[in-house]
Amino acid sequence: MILQRAIFLELFRPFLMTSGTVLFLMMMAKIQRLVTWMVDKRLSVSEVLLMTLYMLPPTIAMVIPLGVLGGVFMVIVRQSLDSELVAMRASGMGFSRLLKPIGLFGLGASLAGLLLSVWLQPLFNEKFRNLQMQVIKQHAQDSLIPGELNFEFGSKVIRVGGREPDGTFTNVFLSDQHPSSQSPVIMAQKGEIYTNETMRQVVFQIQNGAIYTRDPDKPALSTTSFKTLSYVLTLPSSLDYSIMSAGAMWSISTWQLIQELSSQRMTHDQRSLYLFELFNRLSSPFSCLAFSLAALPMAVVDPRAGKSAGFLRALLLVMVFWLLWVASRDLILAGRVPAMTLFLPSVLIGFYGWFSTLRLEQTGR
Numbered sequence: 001m002i003l004q005r006a007i008f009l010e011l012f013r014p015f016l017m018t019s020g021t022v023l024f025l026m027m028m029a030k031i032q033r034l035v036t037w038m039v040d041k042r043l044s045v046s047e048v049l050l051m052t053l054y055m056l057p058p059t060i061a062m063v064i065p066l067g068v069l070g071g072v073f074m075v076i077v078r079q080s081l082d083s084e085l086v087a088m089r090a091s092g093m094g095f096s097r098l099l100k101p102i103g104l105f106g107l108g109a110s111l112a113g114l115l116l117s118v119w120l121q122p123l124f125n126e127k128f129r130n131l132q133m134q135v136i137k138q139h140a141q142d143s144l145i146p147g148e149l150n151f152e153f154g155s156k157v158i159r160v161g162g163r164e165p166d167g168t169f170t171n172v173f174l175s176d177q178h179p180s181s182q183s184p185v186i187m188a189q190k191g192e193i194y195t196n197e198t199m200r201q202v203v204f205q206i207q208n209g210a211i212y213t214r215d216p217d218k219p220a221l222s223t224t225s226f227k228t229l230s231y232v233l234t235l236p237s238s239l240d241y242s243i244m245s246a247g248a249m250w251s252i253s254t255w256q257l258i259q260e261l262s263s264q265r266m267t268h269d270q271r272s273l274y275l276f277e278l279f280n281r282l283s284s285p286f287s288c289l290a291f292s293l294a295a296l297p298m299a300v301v302d303p304r305a306g307k308s309a310g311f312l313r314a315l316l317l318v319m320v321f322w323l324l325w326v327a328s329r330d331l332i333l334a335g336r337v338p339a340m341t342l343f344l345p346s347v348l349i350g351f352y353g354w355f356s357t358l359r360l361e362q363t364g365r
Contacts, residue, residue, distance in 0.1 A: 003093070008101035011071045015109075018070030023063045030055055047135060054128035057120040058250075061284070064113045066318070068106055069291040073314045076299035085300065094361045098296055099354070106292025113285030118254045121281070125251040133195045136202045140193050140233050144169060151177055153233045158204070160191070168192045172206045174231065185212045186229070193233070204231045254281060268335070275339035276332050283342040287321060290346040293353030297360045321345050 034048045076098075079085050089095075143150050146169075150158045155178075161171025174186040188209025196203050211224040252260075257278045260266065266274065298313040324345035331337040 003088075004097065004101045007075065007098065008105055010075050011102070011105045013071075014074035015067045015071030015105075018074070019060075019063050019067030022066050022070075023059060026059050026063065027052070027055070030059075043135065047131065050131055051128065054124045054131065057116050057124045061113055061116040061121050064109055064116075064285075065287040065291055068109045068288045069295050069314055069318065071105075072102055072292050072295035073299045073311065076296060077301055077311075080299070080301045095296065095300070095357050096361050099293065099357055102292050102296055103289065106289040109288035109292070110285045113288055114282070117281040117285055122251055122253050126253075129251045133202055136233065137193055137195055140202060140204070141167060144193075153204075156231070164190075172209065174206070181214055183213075186210075187212070188229070202233045204233055205229070206231065250277070252277075254278065272333055272335055272339075276329065276342070279332075279339040279342045280329075283346060286343070286346045287349070290321070290350035290353070291317070293350045294356070296353060297356035298353075300360065317349070321349055324348060 031052060034043070034051055037043050038045070038048050076085075079088075085095075088097075140153065143152055144158060144160050144163075146160055146162045148159070155176060156174050157177050159173040160169040163169055169191045170189065172186075172188040172191040176183040179185075186206070186209060188206035190208065191204055191206035193202065193204050195201070206229050207227060209226060209229065211226065211229075212221045213224070214221055257274055261271065261274050261278065294317055295314065298317060325342070328337070328341045328344055332339050332341055
């Protein structure tokens with residue numbers, strides 16, 4: 001019992017070291033882009049800090065399984081090289097006794113990851129997306145300078161004649177950046193930029209205008225009048241805020257996902273996407289438990305072989321898990337297997353670790 005407790009406590013330090021290193025490397029590239037945007041696009045320091053804060057829970061959720069894997073490997077490899085495992089076996093303690101502290105550690109990490117993926121991750125993704133839309137809206141308002149052409153949003157060129165104190169633009173002109181003979185030209189008396197919270201879009205709504213198109217069979221322009229026309233502003237390539245590569249579904253709360261799945265208003269494809277997202281949140285954290293069980297037999301090395309063999313096995317384990325997860329994802333989205341298949345990679349990896357540990361117990365290698 002004392003030895004098992006010591007092994008359990010020993011796992012924390014390498015786990016924190018591995019998790020901290022991976023988290024630092026993953027966040028550095030994102031923070032560098034944020035700082036670049038702060039300089040180029042006049043983001044405030046508070047916006048940069050908030051975006052960094054909102055990115056932490058989703059990133060930590062990805063880091064925890066790697067931290068567990070690295071922590072277990074570092075402890076078991078060290079014990080192998082220091083001949084501590086040999087001493088344990090000589091005293092009558094088998095490898096299966098190590099499963100308890102390592103499995104408990106992996107289970108605790110899985111529960112922490114489940115809290116992140118089910119609650120904190122969608123909550124912070126929602127906050128990130130709201131802040132993202134506010135920044136895009138502000139950037140759009142600042143970019144539309146009266147009397148100047150704006151080429152930053154999508155394939156359109158936008159020009160406004162003036163700006164009212166309330167933020168409304170006057171004498172709006174829209175056209176394609178690379179017009180053809182069939183390209184429409186849009187002119188309107190006024191327009192304003194707003195955020196559509198339901199559709200999660202930044203929209204330039206123009207009013208009291210007309211669309212001019214050229215009919216190849218007629219010499220004159222064809223005119224279509226409108227009272228209101230909404231043009232969705234796409235994100236400029238120089239201002240790509242999709243740092244987390246997160247789709248809109250990532251910001252929906254888990255409770256909302258369940259409610260939507262309970263309704264009957266979804267198409268088959270939409271239901272598949274929602275089921276995938278729900279079970280991905282539920283299944284991904286348990287990779288921590290699977291990695292902890294599989295890492296034990298794979299990390300046992302010959303003291304004469306050195307550390308490299310063990311860490312190559314860790315890399316191989318991550319690759320196998322990733323390939324199984326990708327295959328499960330594609331089959332689920334294609335509608336060929338149920339969404340619960342996302343638990344399969346963790347189950348297979350965990351069973352492999354348990355079986356390999358028992359085999360190692362019997363054969364000693």
